[in-house]
Amino acid sequence: VKVFIHARALLRYNAHSFSIVLQGNGNVWTLVFLFLPHTVLPKQNGRVAIVTGGARGMGYETARHLASLGMHVVIGIVHTPFEFLNEKGASPSQIRNVIVVCVFCVLFTVEFLFLDLCSLKSLRQFVHRFKARALPLHVLVNNAGIMLVPEGKTEDGFELHFGLNYLGHFLLTNLLLDKLKRSGRHDACSRVVTMSSATHYVGRLNMEDLQGRSCYSAHGAYSQSKLALVLFTYHLQEKLAAGGFPVTSNAVDPGMVDTDLYNNLCIPAQAAKKPVAKMLFRTPAEGASTAILAATASQLEGVGGCYFYNGERTESADMTYDHNVRAELWKQSCALVGLQEA
Numbered sequence: 418v419k420v421f422i423h424a425r426a427l428l429r430y431n432a433h434s435f436s437i438v439l440q441g442n443g444n445v446w447t448l449v450f451l452f453l454p455h456t457v458l459p460k461q462n463g464r465v466a467i468v469t470g471g472a473r474g475m476g477y478e479t480a481r482h483l484a485s486l487g488m489h490v491v492i493g494i495v496h497t498p499f500e501f502l503n504e505k506g507a508s509p510s511q512i513r514n515v516i517v518v519c520v521f522c523v524l525f526t527v528e529f530l531f532l533d534l535c536s537l538k539s540l541r542q543f544v545h546r547f548k549a550r551a552l553p554l555h556v557l558v559n560n561a562g563i564m565l566v567p568e569g570k571t572e573d574g575f576e577l578h579f580g581l582n583y584l585g586h587f588l589l590t591n592l593l594l595d596k597l598k599r600s601g602r603h604d605a606c607s608r609v610v611t612m613s614s615a616t617h618y619v620g621r622l623n624m625e626d627l628q629g630r631s632c633y634s635a636h637g638a639y640s641q642s643k644l645a646l647v648l649f650t651y652h653l654q655e656k657l658a659a660g661g662f663p664v665t666s667n668a669v670d671p672g673m674v675d676t677d678l679y680n681n682l683c684i685p686a687q688a689a690k691k692p693v694a695k696m697l698f699r700t701p702a703e704g705a706s707t708a709i710l711a712a713t714a715s716q717l718e719g720v721g722g723c724y725f726y727n728g729e730r731t732e733s734a735d736m737t738y739d740h741n742v743r744a745e746l747w748k749q750s751c752a753l754v755g756l757q758e759a
């Protein structure tokens with residue numbers, strides 16, 4: 418089991434970050450001092466991106482950064498920042514969020530389209546509405562996610578983590594693949610960037626029981642969904658490369674990031690997490706940096722089938738390199754979402 422504990426950069430100088438990472442494999446532990454250089458990313462004028470879950474957390478930071486590089490960004494959104502208007506009052510952070518989003522929309526070419534990854538119908542409607550806009554698509558960031566939610570089902574009866582984190586993005590990517598293929602060029606590929614997590618290293622994939630019906634655990638369900646996303650990323654890359662299409666597919670691990678993703682921790686764990694997160698977790702902007710790099714960096718042109726952590730290619734779990742497991746998962750996923758396996 419590989420464990421990564423990221424200690425948030427305490428030293429900073431002119432946008433260069435220094436990071437201390439404790440990494441080990443059970444017996445041997447090493448303290449690694451990393452220098453994270455500030456990469457200058459190329460302008461993205463004329464390019465179009467979709468970011469799922471882009472209204473807060475790392476999705477927002479990714480969308481903001483892509484838009485600031487000149488990209489037209491379409492944000493798939495299920496919770497609007499204005500939801501509090503239906504409630505009795507608003508917290509200062511909700512008001513701040515609305516102001517930030519409004520300024521963001523005024524300054525950049527950004528649009529919001531409703532997308533509920535818990536519903537195959539909503540996914541298909543999102544793709545239909547996006548295609549009706551007749552825009553090209555150069556970058557798809559599969560960012561949205563949930564973690565440790567109580568046992569539940571999506572609209573179509575899938576276990577929540579598996580259905581939303583994995584199957585939702587599986588269907589979304591497949592429905593947008595024709596657009597991505599047409600928009601890419603061999604010297605400027607379209608890019609699919611998928612948010613995984615270090616928890617995928619401890620994930621187990623039970624092909625006979627992908628929905629965890631026999632024995633449910635929220636931790637198990639989350640790590641399985643993140644493992645499935647890496648398997649999907651690699652298999653997609655294999656298919657794209659075999660067909661000679663100008664599209665790349667990579668997975669990203671953002672590290673431990675202080676966001677609302679942890680809202681479902683039990684109350685004592687939440688109380689313990691708060692001070693620790695302030696000191697040790699990354700900010701959403703720091704966490705989003707590897708996804709932004711994978712979506713835009715010139716040095717990653719044409720590079721696909723990789724797992725990136727701290728801005729660098731890293732080995733993922735052994736199982737993710739097993740072609741048969743990847744192919745079986747792809748086959749079962751097609752059957753679950755009603756896609757023909759091509």
Ligand SMILES: NC(=O)c1ccc[n+]([C@@H]2O[C@H](COP(=O)([O-])OP(=O)(O)OC[C@H]3O[C@@H](n4cnc5c(N)ncnc54)[C@H](O)[C@@H]3O)[C@@H](O)[C@H]2O)c1
Pocket residue numbers: 469470471472473474475476493494495496532533534535559560561562563564581612613614615670671672673674675676677678679
């Ligand atoms: N925060 C971390 O430490 C961490 C670590 C590893 C990986 N990740 C991954 O990074 C991604 C972003 O998470 P975050 O930390 O910014 O969390 P977050 O909770 O701030 O953001 C999650 C986003 O997903 C969206 N979302 C939730 N349910 C949705 C639905 N049904 N349909 C569409 N969108 C929906 C939310 O609206 C939100 O915008 C997730 O995939 C998460 O698993 C996070």
